[in-house]
Amino acid sequence: MTKADIVERIYEKVGFSKKESAELVETVFDLIKSTLEEGDKIKIAGFGNFVVKEKADRRGRNPQTGEEITISARKILTFKPSQVLKAAINNQ
Amino acid sequence: MTKSELIDKLVEANGLLSRKESEAIISIVFDSMSDALKSGEKVEIRGFGSFTIRARDAREARNPKSGELVKIPSKKTPFFKTGKELRERVNCA
Numbered sequence: 001m002t003k004a005d006i007v008e009r010i011y012e013k014v015g016f017s018k019k020e021s022a023e024l025v026e027t028v029f030d031l032i033k034s035t036l037e038e039g040d041k042i043k044i045a046g047f048g049n050f051v052v053k054e055k056a057d058r059r060g061r062n063p064q065t066g067e068e069i070t071i072s073a074r075k076i077l078t079f080k081p082s083q084v085l086k087a088a089i090n091n092q
Numbered sequence: 093m094t095k096s097e098l099i100d101k102l103v104e105a106n107g108l109l110s111r112k113e114s115e116a117i118i119s120i121v122f123d124s125m126s127d128a129l130k131s132g133e134k135v136e137i138r139g140f141g142s143f144t145i146r147a148r149d150a151r152e153a154r155n156p157k158s159g160e161l162v163k164i165p166s167k168k169t170p171f172f173k174t175g176k177e178l179r180e181r182v183n184c185a
Binding site: 001002003005006009010013014023024025027028029031032033035036037040041042043044045046047048050052074075076077078079081085086088089090 | 093094095098101102105106109113116117118120121122124125126128129130133134135136137138139140141143145167168169170171172174177178179181182183
């Protein structure tokens, strides 16, 4: 499934043109992305939470050469699925 | 930001949209993704990320309170992989 399928569903169910539907879907993901970029979380009941986490420096190893390297501190995005979504996926 | 705040943001971003329409759109976005995952399908949103279903093997674990051994059946779990664009934006801000 891709954005095109979401656009199709909005076109069919809400009655916007395909062009408007595509622009709206684009705006929705842009809003989500800029919120996460600012470090805020996104909480969608029934779906899950997107949370930005800070990772500290850590030591790693280049698996090819065995050389020790430092993996720099970074921010990563994590997704925690809601109980509702997990249950639905397991047909409960 | 919660789902209802996202609905408000979409109304603000698009001046011609009613709150009811915005609510319908946001619901369709997440319902479409849930439905796809429920049917075992992969979801791929360019610039955002992709969701796949991963299988978890059955395992034995202990109830930390009673120490009792419990069997955990195999299950499926949704997995999100952040897209390149978003991964870079989140890390650089």
